[in-house]
Amino acid sequence: MNNFAYAQPRRLESLLALLSPTPGETEVLAGGTDLVGLLRERVLTPERVVNVCDVEELQGVHEVPEGGALALGAAMRLDELHEHPLLESYTALHQAICGLRSLQYQAQSTLGGELCRRPRCWYFRAGHGLLADGGRLIREGDNRYHAIFDNAGPAKFVSASRLAPALIALDARAVLVGPEPEYLSVVPLEELYQTPIDESQRETILQPNQVLAQILLPQADASAAVASAAYEVRHGEGPDDPLAAAAVSLQIESGVVRQAKLVLGQVAPTPRVADTASRLLVGHAVDQLRAEAAGRAAVADATPLSRNEYKVQLAEVAATRAILKAAGLATGGFDE
Amino acid sequence: MANVQYQWPSASAAQLLGTRQRRLDGADKSTGAAKYTYDVNLPKQLIVKALDCPHAHCRIKSIDTSAARRVPGVVHVHVIKTPKKDADGNTVLPEVLFQGELLVAVAAETEGAAAEGVGKLKVEYEVLEPFVSEEELDAAVQAQRAKEGRPRVSIQAEPDDDVEDEEQFENDEIERLFREAKYVVEGYYGIDAITHCCLEPHGTTLHWQDGRLVAYLSTQNVSGCDDGFAAALDMTADDVDVHCEYIGGGFGSKFRPDYWGIAAAEISKKTGRPVKFMLERDQELMIAGNRPSGYLNVKLGADEKGVVQIWDSAQWGTSGVTGGGVADKWIPYVYEPPNYRRRSTFITTNTDQSRAWRAPNHPQACAMSQTAYDDLAAKMGANSYDIFERNLKHISSRQKAEVYAEEMKIGARLMDWQAKWHPHGKGPRRGSVVDGLGMAIHMWGGGANASTCQVKIHPDGGVESYCGTQDLGTGTRTICAMVLAETFGLPISAVNANIGTSKFPFSGASGGSTTVGAVAESHRRAGQDALAQLCEKVGEKLGVKPASLVAAAGRIHVAGKPDEGLSWREACSLLGMRPLEVTATFKRGQKTPLSDEGVGGVQMAHVEVDTATGQVRVKKIVAVQDMGLVLNPQTAESQIYGGVIMGIAYSLFEQRIMDPKTGAFLNSNLANYRLPRLGDVGEIVVEIYEPPDQRERGVIGLGEPPVISGGAAISNAVCNATGVRVPVLPMTPDRVLAAIKSQGRASS
Incomplete structure (x- = not known):
């Protein structure tokens, strides 16, 4: 790890002032479970590291004054989210946090930090750039953990966030702030992510001097209960990245799905909203066959690389099981 | 003074031996009071970081250290990989044969300055073609990386057999034996290279005191490393003190000071400052120890009872840059059929040379051969236990067949084998989950x-x-x-x-x-x-x-x-x-009533497999082990637990993944070099086998044996669960799915 200047601001205004508009000059420290590794491996060599964990505006869970939403501070630790009484009904979020299988990770990682984890692509981590020579190294090399969707361009890594599929399924929105404190934009969480087309872009739309400040979650509406679930196919019971993941939210009335949102993770450079599969669920009761049909639809247009065809099946299974789990049915896999 | 008769007290007279005793340093380790090499910091020490070669095969054309020397805080730059002169005085560019080799070390006041110094080093490389595809025998032959070893053949000749042309005789006899065999099994088995992955990387903190070298070294060999330093530094061993109170893992990879230890001593001498030089995690995985890979095609023939009469195998694999691989001597493992032919090919790859890894050769030999014995059971529709037991008729081991038979009985009772057993692939299915049993046996010396x-x-x-x-x-x-x-x-x-x-x-x-x-x-x-x-x-x-x-x-x-x-x-x-x-x-090898050599052991595994995802979950492992006289059951059991967990690790998780194109070690970090976590371990039942006749033998070492047979046992359990063989360890989800799919294709 190179030497760098370190700042620990208390207010959003000073945080933004500390961030450079030049890419790579400053990096945000939001827990450090990912950034520290990137610094150690010298994949990132910022001149200044800005710790956002003490910034007041990024703390706590608040009801948004206009109503209808909860605002989750981006600097909240994952175990705080997990234990927060206002968040009890967001099942998929809890399952995603539990899925990390590491108390240390849950205690140290923050909401914003987790959503902005850099890809684990081993070519990126070895210093070959986010796209690994325009995608060539991945295409010709070992791509067993890489994308099976949206991989025709140079970007072939998979989005690393474990929470994003669950939060996107729950219709979360992201509040982005900067470069000025009053410059604020709210986007659906799926729009935070992008598939970069060249090395000047990262995997989120955040500018170098912009931060993810809050996540807005729609408040549970008593008239239409939302059932949700997250399902990951993991190689082992540790915090290692899953091989495929899915999350879903279902609005069920009298046993029939009225609205559905299925999201795949670990399969594309961004979390992937599976629209066709989601639509297959609407208007029906969830049973094994219906869930399987949706799972198949979710991976119908997969384009696996030379070594990762197995991930197509894993993504299909993850999608099917997330739907079954949300509906309270047995997944058919190991006992959780 | 009367001649002392060395002996151990009888079981009834012993006051401490055989009783459960906690480690004397357990509390110090748990609280962090124990000082490992990594914890040793000396006043005014310099921190050393090294540039490792990013290419798997290249020549170093030039090294420019000037910018690194100008980094504030950098005190000294030490070039490790220097150009040499040939006989005619011409400069020969150094060739690097695997990724990670250390080229230049930078000593600085702080870790940050050392890292920045390393970042400022400028090296010009001439990149050469790498070869790392060790499982691909044809590719290795084509790349002229393969070298055949001498075949080993043993055919029981009758007195009137005509053995003038030995090769022809062997071929004819082998053909005859297969014709006469009731069951013939052909299979492919393998086990990938893994690394030692010591939690505490290799390294040292050292200083010079009045011309003497004092080295705190993470080592398995304190008494030998003083000589190691002395020989490399042109001094005598009396002027070197090596200290290692605690070590964070070695597994056979920490017997020498290594060239980075020598570099540390040279830097310390040059600068007059204490020096701390520990490898980075990726360097630890790339250059500080790996276990050879092995792959094997076999055809075996057995009689109507399932007793193997003929074994004919061809194996290949690599131990790295100088060739070599798993010794065929141990194939098939523990079992030795009356007739066999073993052929091996050694492949040279652009990977670091292997080091001894806990029970060198044995885990691979076990995983590549006792799997074939289990496939024989599957083919016969027999209970694997019976086949493993019947084949005890032909073993080549330093433990007796009767001991293995007893240990199998104990293991079967602890596993509830007979009640849980079902023929391969014929167990009940819960959702997409199936379960199965597998076993394997092992041996070791331990003198x-x-x-x-x-x-x-x-x-x-x-x-x-x-x-x-x-x-x-x-x-x-x-x-x-x-x-x-x-x-x-x-x-x-x-x-x-x-x-x-x-x-x-x-x-x-x-x-x-x-x-x-x-x-x-x-x-x-x-x-x-x-x-x-x-x-x-x-x-x-x-x-x-x-x-x-x-x-x-x-x-x-x-x-x-x-x-x-x-x-x-x-x-x-x-x-x-x-x-x-x-x-x-x-003295090693002297006749003694206090210790002996030669142990055996049995491991049995119960696993669940999710056939939709290829995930394998270990439910229970039973490990039965003899070791002569047991001094401290608590630490002995703890050794076995560790061995079993390491067995789970290389069965299901550990794998050195090399980039076929660039030769890079892709997962040289703990995020992608996967290891089991507590949740992956399942229940482990350890039983020490110590009847009076074993106790009488005296003390025998236990470090290696419990790590050997877990791989084959777990592989056999997965096969019993799914009805298909996942040929190569580790059995990662993609491989399990591929095996299930290929069988689906074969049967449809």
């Missing part, structure tokens, strides 16, 4: 290494000992104290056992399960010698024969008459003004 112990008994009763051994974390320190305490009839706390530095009397390197025997020998011998001398004094004082005296419960007294004696302290006061100092040496 005692050389060791010398000095014991000092003070006139006030204090006891201390000195031995240049090391504790790999397995409880060696505790064993040293236990053996002396037993010998003197004292509590363990009364003995101050000192180990961990080359200043103490020589003791062999901790490799090959040789340490417990070594220290038990030297400490028991020194203890018995010292006690004999003390008994002379006590006998004189009491007017009894010294030979009639025993040391027990804090007293030295006439055997059977505790009142006729002296307390330990009273006895020691007879020594006068000076302590009693006794040194005893055990």
Whole structure:
């Protein structure tokens, strides 16, 4: 790890002032479970590291004054989210946090930090750039953990966030702030992510001097209960990245799905909203066959690389099981 | 002085041996008070970081260190990979043959400055073609990276057989044996290269003191590394002290100072400052130890009972840059059919040379051959247990067939094997989950290494000992104290056992399960010698024969008459003004009643497989192990737990992944070099097999054996669950799915 200047601001205004508009000059420290590794491996060599964990505006869970939403501070630790009484009904979020299988990770990682984890692509981590020579190294090399969707361009890594599929399924929105404190934009969480087309872009739309400040979650509406679930196919019971993941939210009335949102993770450079599969669920009761049909639809247009065809099946299974789990049915896999 | 008869107390007379004792350093380790090499920091030390070669195969055209030297805080730059001159005086560019080799070391005031210095080094490379596809035999042959070894053939010739043309005879006989076989099984099996992945990377903190080198080194060989430093630095070993009180993992990879240790000493000498040089995590994985890969095609023939009569295999694999691979000597493993032919091909790859990995050759040999025995059971529709038992008829092992048979019985009872058993692929299915059983057997030597112990008994009763051994974390320190305490009839706390530095009397390197025997020998011998001398004094004082005296419960007294004696302290006061100092040496290989070699063991696995995802979950492992006399059941069991977990690791998770194109080690970090977590381990049941006839053999090492048969046992359990063989370890989800799919294709 190179030497760098370190700042620990208390207010959003000073945080933004500390961030450079030049890419790579400053990096945000939001827990450090990912950034520290990137610094150690010298994949990132910022001149200044800005710790956002003490910034007041990024703390706590608040009801948004206009109503209808909860605002989750981006600097909240994952175990705080997990234990927060206002968040009890967001099942998929809890399952995603539990899925990390590491108390240390849950205690140290923050909401914003987790959503902005850099890809684990081993070519990126070895210093070959986010796209690994325009995608060539991945295409010709070992791509067993890489994308099976949206991989025709140079970007072939998979989005690393474990929470994003669950939060996107729950219709979360992201509040982005900067470069000025009053410059604020709210986007659906799926729009935070992008598939970069060249090395000047990262995997989120955040500018170098912009931060993810809050996540807005729609408040549970008593008239239409939302059932949700997250399902990951993991190689082992540790915090290692899953091989495929899915999350879903279902609005069920009298046993029939009225609205559905299925999201795949670990399969594309961004979390992937599976629209066709989601639509297959609407208007029906969830049973094994219906869930399987949706799972198949979710991976119908997969384009696996030379070594990762197995991930197509894993993504299909993850999608099917997330739907079954949300509906309270047995997944058919190991006992959780 | 009467000749001392070295022996262990009987089971009934032993006071400490065979009782469960906690590690003496357990609390220090748990609280962080124990200082590992990584924890040693010396005043004014420099931190060294090194540039490692990013290419798997290249020539170094030039190295420019000027920018690195200008980084504030950088004190010294040391080029490790220097150009050489050939016989005609021409400069030969250094060739790098695997990724990660250290090229230049940068010493700086801080870690950050050292890292920045490394970042500023400019190296020009001429990139050459790498080869790392060790599983691809054809590709290796094509790349001229393959070299055939001498085949080993043993065919039982009848007296009237015509063996003029040996090869023709072998071919004919093998053909005949397969014709006559009731069952023939053909299979492909393999096991990928893995790394030692020590939690504490290799490295050292050292300094020079009045021309002498004092090195804190993470090593399994304190008594040998002083020579290692001395030879490389053109000095004599008396001027080197090596210290290692605690070590964070070695597994066979930490026997030498290594060239980075030598570089640290050179930098320290040059700068006059203490130096700390520990490898980075990726360097640890790339260059500090790996285990050879092995792949094998086999055809075997068995009689109607399932007893293998002919084994015909061709194997290949690599131990890295100088070729080599898994020794065919152990194929098939433990079992040795009456007829066999074994052919091997050794592949040279652009990967670091392998190092001894816990039970060198054995885990691979077991995983590549006892899987075939299990496939024979599957083909016969037989219970695997019966096939493993019947084949005990033909074994080549340092343990007896009857012992294996007993251990299998115990294992089967603990696993509830017969009740849980179902034929391969025919178990009940719950959702997409199936379960299965598998077993395998193993062997090891474990004879005692050389060791010398000095014991000092003070006139006030204090006891201390000195031995240049090391504790790999397995409880060696505790064993040293236990053996002396037993010998003197004292509590363990009364003995101050000192180990961990080359200043103490020589003791062999901790490799090959040789340490417990070594220290038990030297400490028991020194203890018995010292006690004999003390008994002379006590006998004189009491007017009894010294030979009639025993040391027990804090007293030295006439055997059977505790009142006729002296307390330990009273006895020691007879020594006068000076302590009693006794040194005893055990030479490796000498005939001894205290230790032996040759153990066996059985492991059984119960797993679940999710056939939709290829995930494997270990439910339970049963490990039955003999080891002669068990000194401390607690640390012995703990060794076995560790071995079993390592077995789970290389069965399901660990894998060195090389980029076929660039030759890079892609997962040289703990995020992608996968290891099992607590949740992956399942229930482990350990049973130590120690009937009187095994106990009588004395102490035998236990380090390697429990790591050997887990791979085959788990592979066999997965096969029993799914009905398909996942040929190569680790059985990652993609491989499990591929095996299931290929069988689906074959049967449709």
